[in-house]
Amino acid sequence: MDINEIRKQFPVLDQQVYGKPLVYLDNAATTQKPLCVIERExxxxxxxxxxxxxxxxxxxxxxxxxxxxxxxxxxxxxxxxxxxxxxxxxxxxxxxxxxxxxxxxxxxxxxxxxxxxxxxxxxxxxxxxxxxxxxxxxxxxxxxxxxxxxxxxxxxxxxxxxxxxxxxxxxxxxxxxxxxxxxxxxxxxxxxxxxxxxxxxxxxxxxxxxxxxxxxxxxxxxxxxxxxxxxxxxxxxxxxxxxxxxxxxxxxxxxxxxxxxxxxxxxxxxxxxxxxxxxxxxxxxxxxxxxxxxxxxxxxxxxxxxxxxxxxxxxxxxxxESFDRQEVAKHEDALLAAAIEGLSKIDGIRFIGQAPERSGLVSFIIDGIHPYDLGTIIDKMGVAVRTGHHCAEPVMTRFGIPGTVRASFAMYNTMEEVEVLVKAVTRASNMLR
Amino acid sequence: MTIKEIQQGIIDDFSMFDDWMDRYAMLIEMGKECPIIDEQYRNDQYLINGCQSRVWLHAELKDGKVYYTADSDAVITKGIINLLIKVFSGQTPEDILSADLSFLDEIGLKEHLSPTRSNGLLSMLKQMLLYAEAFAASTK
CATH class of the missing domain: 3.40.640.10 (Type I PLP-dependent aspartate aminotransferase-like (Major domain))
Incomplete structure (x- = not known):
């Protein structure tokens, strides 16, 4: 599974926002579309x-x-x-x-x-x-x-x-x-x-x-x-x-x-x-x-x-189906594990959702920092995540929080992007404290 | 100082920074210095609900001038509120209503007041102007 080859199928990923390479981690909201899908339509x-x-x-x-x-x-x-x-x-x-x-x-x-x-x-x-x-x-x-x-x-x-x-x-x-x-x-x-x-x-x-x-x-x-x-x-x-x-x-x-x-x-x-x-x-x-x-x-x-x-x-x-789905799942799980490991080093981070079996995304808050602020700052660093209640207000009420920051993955995401996410969140949380 | 002079001061302050990080750092500092709404007004009656962050706003008229206090659970939102409070507080309702807000454009923060941002700021700005309108009507 060659991620670089896969990424060539998704032209939208190859762009800069605010002068930084786009790191698209809002896949749970919607995934990008490969050329073959765009061409078919x-x-x-x-x-x-x-x-x-x-x-x-x-x-x-x-x-x-x-x-x-x-x-x-x-x-x-x-x-x-x-x-x-x-x-x-x-x-x-x-x-x-x-x-x-x-x-x-x-x-x-x-x-x-x-x-x-x-x-x-x-x-x-x-x-x-x-x-x-x-x-x-x-x-x-x-x-x-x-x-x-x-x-x-x-x-x-x-x-x-x-x-x-x-x-x-x-x-x-x-x-x-x-x-x-x-x-x-x-x-x-x-x-x-x-x-x-x-x-x-x-x-x-x-x-x-x-x-x-x-x-x-x-x-x-x-x-x-x-x-x-x-x-x-x-x-x-x-x-x-x-x-x-x-x-x-x-x-x-x-x-x-x-x-x-x-x-x-x-x-x-x-x-x-x-x-x-x-x-x-x-x-x-x-x-x-x-x-x-x-x-x-x-x-x-x-x-x-x-x-x-x-x-x-x-x-x-x-x-x-053109990919080995197990291999794709392994890759996505590895991204998720790396994100969790990297983010867990940040002071005051709290993961919302720590079930033994998880898929596709990580949701978190950082003590004393509003998710909206964090999302706004890392957006400026090119990182697209979702902040807020994710259309699940009762979940937020259950955990007593206004919202979370959510990074969600797709097959085209890379380990480098996970590193950018971790660095961006670390830097933003230092700024906001 | 007139609204225009205050706005120019803010533009000058922000133009010292080339880097957006520094501008946001300044905004965050301003958020921390926002004139905070009195606890008695920090309730649903004064709440402006954005989808992402909440804003409380109160205004009073003293000697013909409007004074605003506010709060928000998000500090960047609060920084922008403080910017607007710096511009509007201590001005007459008439001056507030006729103010030109293009300075937000010049300091590159206009996006925060976009209707698609759902942070409550645009509604808050409208509410600030509504207060001014109400005070203007009451003093006539």
């Missing part, structure tokens, strides 16, 4: 652009085929059994909103009537009366999330329980940022209908034991949703091995263009779920009186999709 608009699925003409058929092939590539990448189980969305946030809205309707708005009989009701009978007809009664709605969720995997569910009445249950974590699995199991006994969790925390870097958590969720009759926004670029994903009911991700955090992402869902659930956006493409037949909906996955893809970005996502997946 450009190529689509140069030679293939067309609205898909309905056209009888040549270009439309080609574009449709390319788009559906991209779906197959995503399915293969995460080992989904069927490509119709992949719904293209704008990204993780949209996928989670789709889930919270649609599952909210399915479970709590009387859409239940449309569920084919004989389906396992996944905890729905766990309402206090034990009577399935009481589903929809406000006191029976419980969604279990974890204490380390990004706002995107918190607010949609919170709004859902507020809309339907109900309760958000939260799995606590310890001071290292490790979820309390015993408490998790206790909370499952309250029979939540849905459990949703980050695969990797965007603030703490914790890799959660999702396989075990999914198994437990199922044991207590709950559906399991995994937020893979921070894991897709770094860890191999096998949705069949995990046995999650839903898995969501963003393309732009895995070298693909912005504006594309996905939702994997088990067929049996996607079939039952009502669509949440309506319009063209997602319908079967329409009259003024009645509309029937298209089959999977199209019933969840209202309107013209972002075809060019979907093709870019496919290319990004091919790009990731």
């Amino acid at each position: 450009r190529d689509y608009y140069l030679h293939e652009n067309c609205n898909i699925h309905r056209g009888v003409h040549y270009l439309s058929q080609m574009a449709t085929e390319a788009y559906e092939n991209a779906r197959k590539t995503v399915a293969r990448f995460i080992n989904a059994p069927e490509s119709h189980e992949i719904v293209f969305t704008r990204g993780t946030t949209e996928s989670l909103n789709l889930l919270a809205t649609s599952l909210g309707m399915l479970f709590f708005d009387g859409y239940r009537a449309s569920i084919p009989s004989g389906c396992d009701d996944h905890g729905l009978s766990a309402s206090p009366s034990g009577d399935a007809s009481s589903v929809g009664r406000n006191d029976s709605i419980k969604i279990l999330i974890t204490a380390m969720e990004h706002h995107s995997n918190l607010v949609p569910w919170q709004q859902m329980v507020q809309r339907h009445g109900g309760e958000l249950l939260v799995v606590p974590m310890d001071d290292n940022g490790v979820l309390d699995i015993q408490a998790y199991e206790e909370l499952l006994k309250q029979r939540p209908q849905i459990v949703t969790m980050a695969h990797v925390s965007n603030t703490l870097a914790t890799v959660n034991p999702i396989k075990e958590m999914i198994r437990l969720a199922h044991q207590y009759g709950a559906l399991a949703v995994v937020d893979g926004a921070q894991s897709m670029a770094h860890l191999p994903i096998d949705v069949q091995d995990l046995d999650c009911d839903f898995f969501v991700f963003s393309g732009h955090k895995m070298y693909a263009p912005m504006g594309i992402g996905g939702l994997y869902g088990k067929t049996e659930w996607l079939e039952k779920m009502p669509p949440y956006q309506f319009g063209g493409e997602m319908v079967d037949t329409v009259s003024f009186e009645k509309t029937t909906f298209n089959k999977l996955p199209f019933k969840f893809e209202a309107g013209t999709p972002n075809v060019g970005a979907a093709l870019g996502l496919e290319t990004a997946i091919n790009f990731i």
Whole structure:
């Protein structure tokens, strides 16, 4: 694995900011895009652009085929059994909103009537009366999330329980940022209908034991949703091995263009779920009186999709797979370990998130120094990190801090860049004290 | 001193430094010397919430002149607040409202007052001017 060769694929990295070489360590927010991805999207608009699925003409058929092939590539990448189980969305946030809205309707708005009989009701009978007809009664709605969720995997569910009445249950974590699995199991006994969790925390870097958590969720009759926004670029994903009911991700955090992402869902659930956006493409037949909906996955893809970005996502997946993924993971882990070792020599540094298993990023604060100040100074040294609450305010509240400084890595980062980070943070903290 | 004279003084101070590090070091020093808001006003009523740093601002009118005090949890933010306080405090509301703020450009700190910075500074500047406007109206 030749990092210099890889970096040539990412022209944006080769620039100076404030007269210093750019050190881009904000990859958890978005990764840079390799030339092949940029070219693929450009190529689509140069030679293939067309609205898909309905056209009888040549270009439309080609574009449709390319788009559906991209779906197959995503399915293969995460080992989904069927490509119709992949719904293209704008990204993780949209996928989670789709889930919270649609599952909210399915479970709590009387859409239940449309569920084919004989389906396992996944905890729905766990309402206090034990009577399935009481589903929809406000006191029976419980969604279990974890204490380390990004706002995107918190607010949609919170709004859902507020809309339907109900309760958000939260799995606590310890001071290292490790979820309390015993408490998790206790909370499952309250029979939540849905459990949703980050695969990797965007603030703490914790890799959660999702396989075990999914198994437990199922044991207590709950559906399991995994937020893979921070894991897709770094860890191999096998949705069949995990046995999650839903898995969501963003393309732009895995070298693909912005504006594309996905939702994997088990067929049996996607079939039952009502669509949440309506319009063209997602319908079967329409009259003024009645509309029937298209089959999977199209019933969840209202309107013209972002075809060019979907093709870019496919290319990004091919790009990731062109490397030995274990070797890439080893390199990224080495960067993370070096950053932690270098930074730990700084007086007063406190790492936020010290789980035994971490991936992709390091979050820290330094005694008496506001993260914003630190980020502002090291920005002037060319180092791009993120400061603030990282859209996870409850995590900050949990640790009693206003925010953290977060450095996050991608395959193209180098040991030299880690050294620049450590030097910059050291110098800035001396200035700010 | 007039607002213009004070601004010129600040420009002169900053122009002594070629290196941005020295300018920021000066800003950090200014942050530490900011006239701190009285504890009784350091509450939500006087809070201007930026996404990244928080700012508290208070103003009072004495003998026809406005005096500001403030605080922030981030010291660079506080340094810039102090710059603005140095320029505005002790001036009449009318002079504050008609002041030209291009000096921030000249000392290379304008980026901190960009709406995209989410540090609360732009809202704070607006709040400073609102105070001046309110005082101007009350003395008419």
